[in-house]
Amino acid sequence: MRLGQILSNGSTIAAIFPTEDTARPIPEHTMRDLISRSEGENLPLAELAERLASRHAQAATPIIPLHPCEVWGCGCTYETSASFRDGEQGTRDGMYAQVYRDPRPEIFFKGTSRVCVGPNQPVGIRADSKFTAPEPELALVLGKQGKILGYTLADDVSAWDIERENPLYLPQSKTFNACCSLGPFLTTPDEIQDPYTLRMTCTVTRGATTRFQGETSTARLNRKFDTMVDFLIRSNNVPSASVLLTGTGIIVTEEAALGPGDIVTIHIPELGTLSNPATAL
Ligand code: DO4
Ligand code: MG
Numbered sequence: 233m234r235l236g237q238i239l240s241n242g243s244t245i246a247a248i249f250p251t252e253d254t255a256r257p258i259p260e261h262t263m264r265d266l267i268s269r270s271e272g273e274n275l276p277l278a279e280l281a282e283r284l285a286s287r288h289a290q291a292a293t294p295i296i297p298l299h300p301c302e303v304w305g306c307g308c309t310y311e312t313s314a315s316f317r318d319g320e321q322g323t324r325d326g327m328y329a330q331v332y333r334d335p336r337p338e339i340f341f342k343g344t345s346r347v348c349v350g351p352n353q354p355v356g357i358r359a360d361s362k363f364t365a366p367e368p369e370l371a372l373v374l375g376k377q378g379k380i381l382g383y384t385l386a387d388d389v390s391a392w393d394i395e396r397e398n399p400l401y402l403p404q405s406k407t408f409n410a411c412c413s414l415g416p417f418l419t420t421p422d423e424i425q426d427p428y429t430l431r432m433t434c435t436v437t438r439g440a441t442t443r444f445q446g447e448t449s450t451a452r453l454n455r456k457f458d459t460m461v462d463f464l465i466r467s468n469n470v471p472s473a474s475v476l477l478t479g480t481g482i483i484v485t486e487e488a489a490l491g492p493g494d495i496v497t498i499h500i501p502e503l504g505t506l507s508n509p510a511t512a513l
Contacts, residue, residue, distance in 0.1 A: 234249040235263065235297065277382070278422070294415060296349065302474040310480065312481050342388065349412070354410060364392070365483075365488075366490065374474050376472045384414055384419070385415060387412065391404070413496075430500050432450070432481070435495075453478065
């Protein structure tokens, strides 16, 4: 089922999206409420949504599909990300290659819903960064004990020049205002035949000019989602309705560093299109 959130008379409510631009509202429930109720009543999310949703679909624009409690990120899960980052440190086989190969994944705290935006909302470019890049990623929406409730698209916007200066600056390169875009939908796992064969594309445009175009497939992921979640929740009670970003396989070139007004568009046919303008913070 394709779920999400819409604005209804100024309030955020959950909805079923029979098509990308029509929704069956679920009154009086945000996505967080819906997740919490489905866990409390021990009912699958899709079943509860079907029970509560209005019978009538109306024209609607998806907003952020969930205001997550916490957002975490996995890193260096694709070889392209690990080798790019080692290259930035002037080495071919450094700590990023090591974490790519090691059983324990890199996991970092990205933020809370404070730093998240939804479709078409501006993502931030730090005032002290000259090379901020989009990181297009598949994101997992997690329930109690890390259960995968659904998939969405994400942009793990990152200040790569700050990380390049010193890897210990990672939290500053990763977390700032509007550093994480999520959406447009929360697609439940039954809709996805094989989450390891999803083709993803990303473009960065400025006006009529395409500054960057890249693609990857989740087939190139070096880790399974269950393993990422398993490490995430070790001795770490991540609350239900949190999100785990699964890493980027698309590496934007420095010439295409984000500038104000650039549009980042991320697409996976099974999950939709997530588009955001960039803005200077
Ligand atoms: O170590 C840096 C972060 C890596 C990351 O966010 C990614 O690979 O997606
Ligand atoms: Mg990332």
